[in-house]
Amino acid sequence: MPFESARSLAPVTVLPSVGSTFDVVDPRAAALSTWATLDQRAGRGRLGRAWVAPAGRCLAASILVRPTSPPDAWGWLPLAVGLALAEAIDPLVPTATVSVKWPNDVLVDGAKVAGILCERRGDDVVVGVGVNLVLTPDELPTDRATSLRIAGARGEAEELADAVLAGVLRGIRDASDLADARLHERIAGRCSTLGERVRVLLPAGRDLVGTASGLGPAGELDVDVDGRRERVSAGDVQHVR
Template sequence: MKEADQTLIRLLSDGKSHSGSELGDRLGISRAAVWKRIQRLEQFGLALESIKGKGYRLRQPLQLLDVDRMAENVAERARLHYSWVTDSTNADALALPGPVSIPHLFISECQLSGRGRRGRQWQSPFAANIYLSLRYSAAGGFSTLGGLSLVVGAVVADALVALDPCLPVTIKWPNDLVINGSKVGGILIELAGEMDGQVDVVIGIGMNGAMTSSQAADIDQRWTGLAGEMQGNYDRTAIAAAILDALLDALPLFSEKGFAGFSALYARFDGVLGRKVRVISGDNELIGMACGVTDEGALKVDDGTQVRELFGGEVSLRLQ
């Protein structure tokens, strides 16, 4: 994104109306050039309005990330990479040559090709949500990483509740963060390396923040955002910093004890425990009662004849 576009976004970020002549004077360009730049900003998912006689405004104010504040928070524990626009923070993390000696954190205001699980697109409008990825190197091979997505979900949920103790966030196995039945966030783990040796781990986290209905038009499931759920306590930078801080604190314990070191924390936020679930994996479908998870993070489902352990699949709590 060009520097002039960044300046234009900062000018509009207050959500108030700004005339084309005012914006042109601030940017040193003509009103016609302002209009062209406004049109270009729409490709980043910004919800803009043109009001006759008043000029241009965003449908809601933006909270741009305070990068200095986040960098100070992670201090010497990790290296922070910030961008205004990127294709995907997970892709950026995977592209980093490895192994890495310390964790690298990638965070962006906007993703043009945000990715969810199973190749799904993750809606990533500019400064509306939180898009971040953490890259670190782990020894011991893929088998040591069982339950990682559950650990990340529990750690993120715990960080959110620390910011707002009344937030009723739960985890829908294996990697959805949910509030009152509506998805508020997701986790995407990607691995590269040797089956039994060094592994490069990328933890991708997307949290819905303050999307408008038009920005979320392509989402095909119930969703909610932290801006509405936190009732006035929504601070995008504080949330991102808390998540990063909690993840960096959790990694050493996970390396030492695996999922077992977080099983009690996960149980606090387990949103499927004791509920009837449908689990779809490929062409297979299993319906039964969810009865917790194993120390490797597998979902235990009692189908009425036996308790099965599932390491993957899509869980649905709606059985009609």
């Protein structure tokens, strides 16, 4: 049965193909219900970006989450999912370094392997996850991206997708208290953005350039800019090298 490990943790609907897994989420379903595919035709990422990949090469999944934490802690959710993804990927690529990039990416050796998109729907949050499984270098959208296969993961796409999705579901289940300081410490320890020189493209079109120094109480990014602290709750972050 496909996604056997993930199905042992939550109801998983496997779609042969779909426009976007976001569009098939049933708000009446049980918490952690998941819609997953290896053939998403019209996915979307942050800031309205398209997310398209060859069939059978990437995992796309949407997970229905019902947070029990106060809404002011929900900003930690994409970071907690990133942590769960990173921990699920770790054993698949044992010679690589897996990290979380604020606010919603997972990197392997500094290149993007996965992205996260959280969309609030009333009292629920739909968590979208996209993971590059077995893409080859010439199939990648950018030279700043990678795949589990390129990073050394073995196994077929379906097997890798199951391992990753099970890890994400387990991590979301275990991170039920998004206000937990221990969870925040684990995220900070895995976040490769911290300590980096960064450029933050803010929603209003303004840029910040400085050093990422920490995470705020709601999962914001603190950036030291010319001796002053700027706290960023939303923005596109580039690691400046």
